[in-house]
Amino acid sequence: MPYDVPFRHQQALDPSALTTITSGLHALSRAIDDCRNAGVSLEADAAVILLARHLGTLTKSMPDDAILRRRATESIAELQRFPALLTLAIRGVAYDAAAKDLFHADGRRAMHKLAAALCLPDDSYSIRSNRSGPAASGEITLHGEEVWVQLSLGALGPDYEVSFRRVRGRDDHLGDRRRFAAIRELLNPERFAERVRRELRLAPTSAERVTLFG
Incomplete structure (x- = not known):
């Protein structure tokens, strides 16, 4: 040998x-x-x-099989909803024009779903993309009358891909303190919308008003 x-x-x-x-x-x-x-x-x-x-x-000190199996099942469900977006968040899109195109297309779709979950009227918000330079992912931003949400694969790394804050009108680009969320939260728009409404103390939707006062 x-x-x-x-x-x-x-x-x-x-x-x-x-x-x-x-x-x-x-x-x-x-x-x-x-x-x-x-x-x-x-x-x-x-x-x-x-x-x-x-x-x-x-691996003995890690979570038991039942917890890991549940996480794996949840990951499969997330990947089936937006397989490319989650994958791109992990691998990045720097210096890959095709990957960046896909990131921005899926990112805009995810923002439209979030706007619907937040019950934002069509004329009350905008969704815009800033592709930035070839070394960066750029940003996809939802800007409404009370809420601002941005998706970006920035320097903060995993679990900080989404930032959100309360604003005072669509001309307010600073707003209150930013909060952060993982991209997988954005891909569950109904649940994420609940978190955004709760943490930013947004005005109740029409449906919520009916529940509260009807």
Whole structure:
């Protein structure tokens, strides 16, 4: 076995430095490559088996299967509604004109759904896109009489793709303090609209007035 190396066996015997799934997978992947280079069966290699088992120990402190299965099911439902938008939020659209086109098209559709969930009259808001430069995603903005919502893949990273605040008219571009939400919240427009109305203390919709005073 002239191309075999002892490093994977050393890591397998003392994997204490492999404290994350990423580092564990990297070590396992390198061990598999070593086996292939040496012509060793990776299915029977002791180091590969030990490193694979170590991956299991790294997940013991994580949520149990029932919680993870529920999250996976919810993710599937989200991806079925807006598969491209969620994927693009993860991978980014910088320097990819086709991806940016898709991001802005799906982003505008998501904003129209949010406007409907907020019961905004058609003539009371605008939805605009700012494509920005090739290195950035740009922004899609919903601007109404009381509410401003913006979608952007900015520097704040995951779970901060959506920002929203209360405004005083459609000429108000500063508004009150910004709040943040994950893009997956925007893709559930009814639930997100409830959060926006609650946190910004928006005026009740016609349907809510009927419920309150009817």
